[in-house]
Amino acid sequence: MKNLKKISKQKQRTYEGESDLNIENADMIICRCQEVTLKDIVQAIAEDATTVNEIKRRTRAGMGLCQGRSCSRLVRKILAEHTGQKFAKVIPGTFRPPVRPIALSTLASLEEDTDDKS
Amino acid sequence: MTNPDVVVIGGGIIGCCCAYYLAKQRLKVAIVEKGSICSEASKSCQGHLFLWELPAINIKLAKASKKLYEQLYNELDIDFELRNTGSMSIAEKPQDLETLQQTLNELRQAGVECQMLSAKEFIKTEPNVTRDISGGASFPEDGQLNPLLTTIALTQAVKKLGADIRHFTEVTGIELSADKSSIVAVETTKGKIGTKYVINAAGAWSGQIGRMVGINIPVVPRRGNLIVTEQVPDNIINCQIIIASGYLDSLKRENKTAVAANVQQTREGNLLLGSSREFAGFDKNVNPEVISLIVKRCIRFFPVLADLHTIRSWAGLRPYSPDMLPIISSSPIEGFYVASGHEGVGITMGPITGKLITQLITKQQLDLPVDQLSVERFAEKQ
Numbered sequence: 001m002k003n004l005k006k007i008s009k010q011k012q013r014t015y016e017g018e019s020d021l022n023i024e025n026a027d028m029i030i031c032r033c034q035e036v037t038l039k040d041i042v043q044a045i046a047e048d049a050t051t052v053n054e055i056k057r058r059t060r061a062g063m064g065l066c067q068g069r070s071c072s073r074l075v076r077k078i079l080a081e082h083t084g085q086k087f088a089k090v091i092p093g094t095f096r097p098p099v100r101p102i103a104l105s106t107l108a109s110l111e112e113d114t115d116d117k118s
Numbered sequence: 119m120t121n122p123d124v125v126v127i128g129g130g131i132i133g134c135c136c137a138y139y140l141a142k143q144r145l146k147v148a149i150v151e152k153g154s155i156c157s158e159a160s161k162s163c164q165g166h167l168f169l170w171e172l173p174a175i176n177i178k179l180a181k182a183s184k185k186l187y188e189q190l191y192n193e194l195d196i197d198f199e200l201r202n203t204g205s206m207s208i209a210e211k212p213q214d215l216e217t218l219q220q221t222l223n224e225l226r227q228a229g230v231e232c233q234m235l236s237a238k239e240f241i242k243t244e245p246n247v248t249r250d251i252s253g254g255a256s257f258p259e260d261g262q263l264n265p266l267l268t269t270i271a272l273t274q275a276v277k278k279l280g281a282d283i284r285h286f287t288e289v290t291g292i293e294l295s296a297d298k299s300s301i302v303a304v305e306t307t308k309g310k311i312g313t314k315y316v317i318n319a320a321g322a323w324s325g326q327i328g329r330m331v332g333i334n335i336p337v338v339p340r341r342g343n344l345i346v347t348e349q350v351p352d353n354i355i356n357c358q359i360i361i362a363s364g365y366l367d368s369l370k371r372e373n374k375t376a377v378a379a380n381v382q383q384t385r386e387g388n389l390l391l392g393s394s395r396e397f398a399g400f401d402k403n404v405n406p407e408v409i410s411l412i413v414k415r416c417i418r419f420f421p422v423l424a425d426l427h428t429i430r431s432w433a434g435l436r437p438y439s440p441d442m443l444p445i446i447s448s449s450p451i452e453g454f455y456v457a458s459g460h461e462g463v464g465i466t467m468g469p470i471t472g473k474l475i476t477q478l479i480t481k482q483q484l485d486l487p488v489d490q491l492s493v494e495r496f497a498e499k500q
C-alpha cells in the first residue's frame with residue numbers, strides 16, 4: 001500500500017468502492033509521467049487489451065520516469081472495471097530493473113567493481 | 119467458429135506481417151500466440167530498419183521491406199512512428215576505419231547507399247561524440263519505427279479483415295494426415311483448430327514447432343540486452359541511430375558474448391542503449407555485467423551520457439539461424455511453412471517475409487527468389 005501515498009487524494013479514492021473512473025472524466029490523467037488519460041486507456045481496452053502490459057505497449061502508461069509505480073495499480077483498476085474481471089485477477093505489469101532511475105555512470109562502473117573483486 | 123484457412127503460430131512482427139498479407143488475399147487467418155501479441159523479441163528490440171547487413175540477399179530483403187513499410191504507413195490506421203533517420207557508424211581505431219572502408223566497398227556493390235566520413239566530418243554532425251575516434255560512415259537509407267505500435271497496427275488491420283486472434287493460447291502439437299504428408303489440425307492449450315496451412319513464425323521457439331512435424335529448424339535464442347534512459351532532448355545525438363565499429367564483428371557466431379555500442383533515440387525521446395549478443399538458452403534475465411559493459415562502451419563514445427539516468431533495462435531473444443540468413447520457406451510437408459531465424463533484423467524484414475510467405479502459399483510470382491532461404495538447407499542428411 002506504500003505507493004498509494006504518492007497518488008493524489010482524488011485518485012486514491014478510486015481504489016475503493018464506487019470510483020470516478022467513468023467516462024465523464026475522460027481527460028483525467030492516469031499516468032502522469034507520460035500524460036496518458038483515462039480515455040486513452042479505455043480506448044486500448046476497447047481494442048482488446050486485457051493486461052497492464054498490453055495497455056503499456058499501446059499507450060505508454062507505465063513507461064515513464066517512475067516506471068508505473070504511480071499509475072499501474074490504477075491501470076489495473078480501470079482494467080478490472082471495464083472488463084468485468086476481479087482486481088486480483090488482472091495480470092499486473094512487469095517491473096524491470098533498475099527499481100529507481102540510476103545514473104549511467106553508476107551502471108558503467110558496476111563492471112569495474114566486479115573486476116576488482118576477481 | 120469455422121476453421122481458418124491458415125494458422126499463424128506466433129504473434130510477433132513476423133507472424134503479424136504474414137497474417138496481414140494473407141488476410142489481404144482474403145484467406146481466413148488465425149494467429150495463435152502463447153502470450154499476448156508482441157510479447158517476445160518483437161517487443162524487446164530497437165526499431166532500427168537496418169539496410170546494410172550482408173550478404174547481398176539480406177540487403178535485398180531489407181530494402182524491399184522498407185518500401186513495404188512505407189506503403190503500410192499509408193495503409194494502416196495507427197501511426198507507428200516510421201521515420202527516415204539514416205544511421206551512422208563510428209570507427210574507433212585506424213584499423214576499424216580500414217575495415218569499414220572494405221565493408222563499404224562490398225555494400226556499394228550490393229546497392230547500399232553509404233559514405234565514409236573523416237573524424238572531423240563525423241564530429242561536425244555529432245558534436246557530443248568523443249574527439250578520440252578515427253572516422254566513420256553514414257547510411258542515409260536506414261530508418262526507424264516503433265515495433266510495439268507496428269504490431270498493434272497490423273493486428274488491428276487483420277482483425278478488420280476478419281482474422282481471428284487467439285492470444286494466451288499455446289500450440290502444443292500439430293496433427294498430420296495418416297501418411298504424414300499434409301496438415302490436418304493444430305493442437306493448442308485451448309483446443310484443436312482444423313486447418314490446411316500452418317506458418318511457423320514462433321521466433322526463437324520455431325525449432326520446437328519444427329519438431330512437432332519432424333522438420334529440423336536449428337534456430338536458437340540469442341539474447342540481447344537493452345537499456346532505456348529517461349526522455350532527453352534531441353540534441354544529444356543528431357543522427358538517431360549510431361553504431362560503433364565492432365557491431366558487424368559482434369554478429370559472428372564464434373563470439374559467445376559480444377557487445378558493441380549502439381545508441382538510438384526513439385521518437386518519444388528515450389535513448390536505447392545496446393547492443394549485446396549471448397547464447398544463454400531461453401533465459402531472459404538481464405545480465406548485469408553485459409549491461410554495464412554496454413553502458414561503458416556507449417559512454418566511451420558519448421561522454422555526455424554519463425550524467426543521464428536509466429529507467430529500465432531488459433533482455434530479449436533473437437531467433438538466431440546458424441548461417442545468419444532467415445528462413446522463408448515451404449517444406450516437405452504440404453501446407454507447413456517457416457518464417458523464422460531473422461536474428462537481429464526481424465523488424466526490418468517483417469513485411470517482405472509476410473509478403474513472400476503469402477506469395478508462396480497463393481502460388482503467385484515471388485517479389486524475390488527464396489531458394490537460398492529454404493528450410494531444406496538444414497535437412498539432416500541420412
Ligand SMILES: Cc1cc2nc3c(=O)[nH]c(=O)nc-3n(C[C@H](O)[C@H](O)[C@H](O)COP(=O)(O)OP(=O)(O)OC[C@H]3O[C@@H](n4cnc5c(N)ncnc54)[C@H](O)[C@@H]3O)c2cc1C
Pocket residue numbers: 127128129130131132133150151152153154156157158159160161162163164165166167168287288289290319320321322323324341342343344392393433434435436437457458459460461462463464465466467
Ligand atoms: C535487444 C534487441 C534489439 C533488436 N533490435 C532490432 C532492430 O533494431 N531492428 C531489427 O530489425 N531487429 C531487431 N531485433 C531483432 C528482432 O527483434 C527480431 O528479429 C524479431 O522481433 C523476430 O520476430 P519474430 O516474430 O520472429 O519473433 P518473436 O517476436 O519472438 O515472436 C515469436 C512469437 O511466437 C510465440 N510462440 C512461441 N512458441 C509458441 C507456441 N508453441 N504457441 C504459440 N505461440 C508461440 C512467442 O510467444 C512469440 O510471441 C532486436 C532484437 C533484440 C533482442
Ligand code: FES
Pocket residue numbers: 030031032033034061062063064065066067068069070071072
Ligand atoms: S505515472 Fe505512469 S509511469 Fe509514472
